[in-house]
Amino acid sequence: MSTSTAFSQSSPQSGLPRVRLRDPAELLAATPHLLGFRPSESVLLIAHLGADGRRLGRVMRGDLPPPEAARQQAAFVASAFPRDGDFGVTVIVVGRRDGPEYDDPAGLPQAEFVSTLTELLAETGTPVLQAFWASEIRSGAPWACYAGDGCGGELPEVDYSELAAATASLGHVTYDSREAMADVLVAPDETVVARRSALLDEVYDEFGPPADTPESVSRGREVVRSALRQAASGDLTLTDEQAVELAVALSVPRIRDACLALAVPAESADAVAAETLWLALVRCLPAPERAEPAVLLGYSLYMRHEATFAGLALENALEAVPDHVLAKLLHQSIRACVPPARMRGLGKLEGMESLTDP
Secondary structure, eight states: OOOEEOTTTTSGGGOOOOOOOOSSHHHHHHHHHHHHHHOSEEEEEEEEEEEOEEEEEEEEEOOOOOOOGHHHHHHHHHHSSSSOOSEEEEEEEOOOSSSGGGGGTSSTTHHHHHHHHHHHHHHTTTOEEEEEESOOTTOEEEEEEETOTTTEOOOSSSSTTHHHHHHHHHTTOBSSHHHHHHTTTTTTHHHHHHHHHHHHHHHHHHSSSSOOOOHHHHHHHHHHHHHHHHHTTTTOOOHHHHHHHHHHHHHHHHHHHHHHHHGSTTTTTTHHHHHHHHHHHHHHTTTTTTTTHHHHHHHHHHHOOOHHHHHHHHHHHHHHHHHHHHHHHHHHHHTOOOOOGGGGGGGGOOSSSSTTTO
């Protein structure tokens, strides 16, 4: 089972204006904006925090299991969901009724899976407060409660809700699927990537791998500063020479580590410009060089509580460099739902003046 985690956009730490979800249908309609993408064929666990459970916390998503793996899948989900004094949890199943994998004599799809998951979560001290099913997360889609009692109906407006407007106002993008979110990290033109890979090979053949010397740090700092100013102006057109110079610069540990500081505070103009630049580099550099901007992008997204997208960026980094230490650390932290505030120190590394200083 693959899982991804994301912090609720309505948590106080994310800076999102408080939005009241008045009933289960509104909570279901909010899930794309909590995750950052529209879930499908998924099981979601949403933590409820506070003395009364009215504040939403982290969200975990996993794939729905086939019938023969329902108990194994439920055990995995129950063990993987972090517990941190939660008031309780809401379980949501998103999936259509059609297909043999959803035939269930108890009525709703995956009813046995939900029942088993509820039992196993209770054993860990995490009570399931409510469990819902929806065929899909779109306006007008049917939904129902696993508790029965005639609970259910049709989902309200999903794409133009109060929460959708609040997330959009902060610049958060809600993708139509997790796959659509991942596609943002894919190079639009592989010929460009191949050309830059060849150029990087020529640079390394002539000069060798970049060394962490005062000269390389000074040169790399100026290359990154120039690109950041360009990104801040809205210009993301990188020449082959710029892309290669940036790839070489970010491969110097002190340059890469100093770039982490740009992600804090997350709402700053420096953070916005840097994140834009890192994304552009992920989309135009080859492996293994794209691992460094992918890590920086993942960290920046993590600091903005965009944990699902951050996880995808870090997976991209690990595809490029499977043993990348920082990518592994951050990816494990996200999967464990470590609050971003506890990782802010990575963005305060000493040893080099700010990349944005004059």
